[in-house]
Amino acid sequence: FSIHLDFFNPHGVTQRGAHDSIGVISCANLALDPSIRYLPEYVFVAGIIPGPNEPSVDELDHFARPVIEQFAQAWRPGLHLSSTADPKSEESGAVVEAGILLSVNDLPAARKIAGLQGPMSGLICSICRMRGKNLIFNTDRSQWTRRDVEKLRHWANAYRNANTLAERKAIFDDHGVRWSSLWLLEYWDPTRMLVIDAMHCILEGIVHYHCRYVLRLFAAAPQLSADGFKHAYDHPWIPYDAEMAPSGCKLEEKHVPLVAKIQEALSHIIRTGTPETLAHVQHVIRETITPSWLNSVPKNYGEAKAGSIKADEWRTLSTVYLPIALITFWGDDDGSAPPEDNSEPGYLLKALDHTMALFQATSITCRYTMTTSRVLAVRDYLESWVKDLRTLFPHTRGVWRPNIHAAGHIYDFLLLLYGPVISWWCFPFERLIGALQKINTN
Known part of the structure; x- marks a missing residue:
């Protein structure tokens, strides 16, 4: 089985700000055929966590424990069925073993249900x-040493058996783990079974971040000034020269390279979030003819009236509409490619190449079949996007998004463990939550 935990607003998604929150614990039988696995009648709603507020992390475990205890018993000794549809089992019955293969959630919920420190x-x-958090942008996989599961289990038990709250706090601060009922499962391994969900991490995570905060493709961005951020740093920076520096303004030798880096970062701000760019994106969305099976996206994308873009809409935008729009707007200079220099068209071409690396990784990740070459391509495209992010877009420096590092681990789950994300992402569980939201509660 896969187990999913999430909280939702029972009054719908139109209410912003502080709102009531109800939790749901649901499970899907991974042994079923994929064609029926996530149909509503086959999804097990294991528990409802009443609102109006989310429980604390320690309180949350009390809601999850009864569900997990059932799976612990179903694994050892298993469940004895007196009879099954198999005629051979009429006399002796059958023993069925069931377990939790993976837990699929967004990053905050995953850490809560597993008893790990937040992202x-x-x-x-x-x-x-x-x-x-300074290592979020580290792409050197040789330094990504897997956490020791036995040590995690040891300290989780130590947390449970601690005599004081101070002891528990010390264990959690030092080792990053608290007790979770998932440790009742003798086979539980959070490094392999607590998956990174592609829907939240890629689509609602870094694709949303890149379009809205990196490229600034939304209507409010150009309102900061006529040219976005350009005028704030439009200054002819002069390289530091100790002989030319006025008295009292000389820098220490160790600070000279740092000043040079700051000047370099401020010398080019790529004007991506312009009204013209957004208008072209909206034009492409309106005029592009697509198959009937492709879900629509807001034609006024980028405006406040478009509302919050959903995960499936981000998938369509990043794999269909935005590639068409940005390639035709930034990658076409009167029928020829823009110059690869430090001119404004040259920088827009660099922004296009950088953006397409992310969009190609997204497109491959969401495919229904997976091969080794595709998984390696996802890894390489994501690493390329991470490496160039802060160089091309200096305003992203100092912004720490845990999804950036987490996305790199999707490679492990795609290639080494579970295959295509369609069989283990959160979309089916989110549809269940949507159905629960529509239930009349008056």
């Missing part, structure tokens, strides 16, 4: 030992 804590990853 913005010291231990930024549930899979490897990366410590410190």
